[in-house]
Amino acid sequence: METSSALLDPIFLTLRLAGVTTLILLVVGTPLAWWLAHSKSHFKEVAGTLVALPLVLPPTVLGFYLLIALGPDGLGGLFGVRTFAFSFEGLVFGSVIYSLPFVVQPIRNAFEAIGARPFEVAATLRASPVDRFVSVALPLAMPGFLTGAVLGFAHTVGEFGVVLMIGGNIPGETRVLSVAIYDFVETLDFEAAHILSAGLLVFAFLILLSVTLITRYLGNARP
Amino acid sequence: MSKKADMVEVALKGRLGEFSLDVAFTAAGGGVTAIFGRSGSGKTSVLRAIAGLERFEGRVVVAGKVWQDESQFVPPHRRAVGYVFQEASLFAHLSVRKNLTFGARRTRDGVDKANLDRTIDLLGLGPLLHRDTGNLSGGERQRVAMGRAILSRPKILLMDEPLSGLDQAAKNAILPFVEALHASLGIPVLFVSHDMGEVERLADDIVVLENGHVASAGPLRKVLVDRSLGFATERDATAILSGNVIAYDESDGIAELDLGGQRIYMAMDETPEIGTRRRLRIEASDVSLTRATAADSTILNRLDVTILGIETSGRAHVAVLLALGTGSESAFVASVSKRSALRLELRVGERLTAQVKSVSLATSYRRPNRA
Numbered sequence: 253m254e255t256s257s258a259l260l261d262p263i264f265l266t267l268r269l270a271g272v273t274t275l276i277l278l279v280v281g282t283p284l285a286w287w288l289a290h291s292k293s294h295f296k297e298v299a300g301t302l303v304a305l306p307l308v309l310p311p312t313v314l315g316f317y318l319l320i321a322l323g324p325d326g327l328g329g330l331f332g333v334r335t336f337a338f339s340f341e342g343l344v345f346g347s348v349i350y351s352l353p354f355v356v357q358p359i360r361n362a363f364e365a366i367g368a369r370p371f372e373v374a375a376t377l378r379a380s381p382v383d384r385f386v387s388v389a390l391p392l393a394m395p396g397f398l399t400g401a402v403l404g405f406a407h408t409v410g411e412f413g414v415v416l417m418i419g420g421n422i423p424g425e426t427r428v429l430s431v432a433i434y435d436f437v438e439t440l441d442f443e444a445a446h447i448l449s450a451g452l453l454v455f456a457f458l459i460l461l462s463v464t465l466i467t468r469y470l471g472n473a474r475p
Numbered sequence: 476m477s478k479k480a481d482m483v484e485v486a487l488k489g490r491l492g493e494f495s496l497d498v499a500f501t502a503a504g505g506g507v508t509a510i511f512g513r514s515g516s517g518k519t520s521v522l523r524a525i526a527g528l529e530r531f532e533g534r535v536v537v538a539g540k541v542w543q544d545e546s547q548f549v550p551p552h553r554r555a556v557g558y559v560f561q562e563a564s565l566f567a568h569l570s571v572r573k574n575l576t577f578g579a580r581r582t583r584d585g586v587d588k589a590n591l592d593r594t595i596d597l598l599g600l601g602p603l604l605h606r607d608t609g610n611l612s613g614g615e616r617q618r619v620a621m622g623r624a625i626l627s628r629p630k631i632l633l634m635d636e637p638l639s640g641l642d643q644a645a646k647n648a649i650l651p652f653v654e655a656l657h658a659s660l661g662i663p664v665l666f667v668s669h670d671m672g673e674v675e676r677l678a679d680d681i682v683v684l685e686n687g688h689v690a691s692a693g694p695l696r697k698v699l700v701d702r703s704l705g706f707a708t709e710r711d712a713t714a715i716l717s718g719n720v721i722a723y724d725e726s727d728g729i730a731e732l733d734l735g736g737q738r739i740y741m742a743m744d745e746t747p748e749i750g751t752r753r754r755l756r757i758e759a760s761d762v763s764l765t766r767a768t769a770a771d772s773t774i775l776n777r778l779d780v781t782i783l784g785i786e787t788s789g790r791a792h793v794a795v796l797l798a799l800g801t802g803s804e805s806a807f808v809a810s811v812s813k814r815s816a817l818r819l820e821l822r823v824g825e826r827l828t829a830q831v832k833s834v835s836l837a838t839s840y841r842r843p844n845r846a
Contacts, residue, residue, distance in 0.1 A: 369560065369562070369564050370564060370566060372528050372551075372558075372560075372564075373558070373560065373564045373566070374552075374566075374577070375526075375527075375528065375550075375551040375552045376526050376528070376551055376552075376554075376556055376557070376558035376578075376624070376627075377552075377577050377578030377581060377623065377624075377627050378552050378553075378578055378581035378582060378627060379552055379577075379581055380552050381552075383552075383581070384552075388566065391568040392566075392567065392568055394568075
């Protein structure tokens with residue numbers, strides 16, 4: 253009983269974290285990707301680079317700054333709690349930043365691939381700007397959204413460094429899969445580590461396969 | 476001529492990168508106006524500006540509604556415009572049927588079933604309705620795009636070289652549909668083209684653009700034979716004339732038309748309605764000139780003409796501009812060798828006989844009578 257909850261809790265926590273993070277990323281990332289795809293501002297390349305930073309920064313660097321940002325002098329102080337670090341909310345915040353490029357980039361690419369013509373056609377067919385976004389941009393960019401959501405979810409599931417820096421190892425709150433595996437190895441519980449690791453291995457394989465299939469079949473469906 | 480309220484009024488001025496545009500023209504409230512010119516002359520920019528997709532300074536008025544002037548610029552989705560782009564640009568995520576009704580669903584009255592069926596019928600779209608847009612041929616895609624544009628109940632139809640992406644066979648297959656479409660519409664059509672063959676077949680009026688300026692504008696039949704424009708001196712010069720059908724002989728398929736008091740005989744495969752006005756096409760290379768008053772010849776058409784002008788056309792030929800009878804309302808061109816012109820001592824003002832080897836219908840569809 254004890255063992256099964258030690259195995260299951262991190263799984264459910266991780267799925268919840270990845271789910272919430274992916275939802276937030278889709279909401280935040282869509283307008284950002286739209287702006288990056290269509291803005292003529294010179295600042296957009298700077299913004300694009302900022303979005304891409306988590307791809308190359310060591311997670312410890314990101315985690316360190318997040319620790320400060322979530323603390324008493326940052327968001328924590330702003331919301332009257334001492335700190336958001338070592339809490340589920342803090343993990344969500346960190347994950348959103350950390351997985352941002354994995355969601356924004358595919359959506360941006362999808363928007364750019366549509367080009368201006370379908371929107372011009374829609375405009376001459378009486379579609380208002382909002383209508384054009386909903387009835388033309390969103391459906392045509394659907395493969396990009398699916399890819400972005402899958403990658404964002406998977407990447408959040410797999411994060412370790414940032415979690416360790418800002419989340420610690422609180423069961424049910426911040427003890428996600430990757431941290432749990434680390435813990436099991438530390439305590440020489442190789443059987444539990446095997447179960448979780450093999451599970452993640454299969455999960456990662458399925459994720460990459462699904463992204464490939466999405467890109468091939470949905471992406472090419474558009475002439 | 477149509478009422479002023481139906482007219483299309485366009486005056487645009489501005490720069491687009493290196494390119495400067497300064498055009499002003501009006502188009503009739505019905506019928507087809509070709510916007511003709513070589514690539515880079517500003518044809519597409521004019522069309523895009525009328526639709527509101529491009530912004531220049533100026534004024535655009537369609538069917539009594541001001542779409543643009545000094546004080547306002549109506550956004551494209553509030554303009555009752557039908558736009559057929561060079562590439563069909565169908566929505567890949569929608570079925571053919573949904574593509575067709577995309578615009579109609581966004582009009583105040585929604586999709587009118589009868590109108591939808593009529594359009595499907597007119598453009599032969601029935602067999603395509605359940606096909607995937609990705610599996611349509613170029614001509615089929617363009618037909619769907621045309622249907623989609625007119626189903627949005629436009630007050631003007633803008634067509635930007637809709638046939639240029641098609642090969643000759645597909646073009647020939649789609650042209651009758653375009654003609655049927657134009658004939659059935661009661662709205663002005665602006666048709667951008669760089670292909671004079673297309674223009675001759677489809678247009679009533681023409682606006683010739685050169686480097687962003689209007690070089691000439693007016694009824695096609697006048698512009699084609701306007702000496703200052705150079706169409707007449709091209710080796711494949713063609714004239715468009717219109718005449719009334721006064722008789723048709725069922726036994727040999729020859730129709731008799733009245734052209735400003737003179738008779739034209741031509742072969743017609745289908746029985747024409749007596750009294751209807753048809754557009755005729757006469758190629759300059761099919762016209763020869765003679766002073767002999769009567770001739771035993773296989774040529775059916777002998778017309779009394781007056782020479783309006785003689786222009787050099789290449790090294791060996793001259794283009795002889797001819798007025799039918801003595802008036803200059805109906806004019807056409809004869810392309811004759813320089814040698815014959817010198818031998819006959821052709822002179823401006825001289826009256827003689829033109830023998831026309833071949834007359835064809837410019838359009839297979841009957842269009843609304845227009846002056």
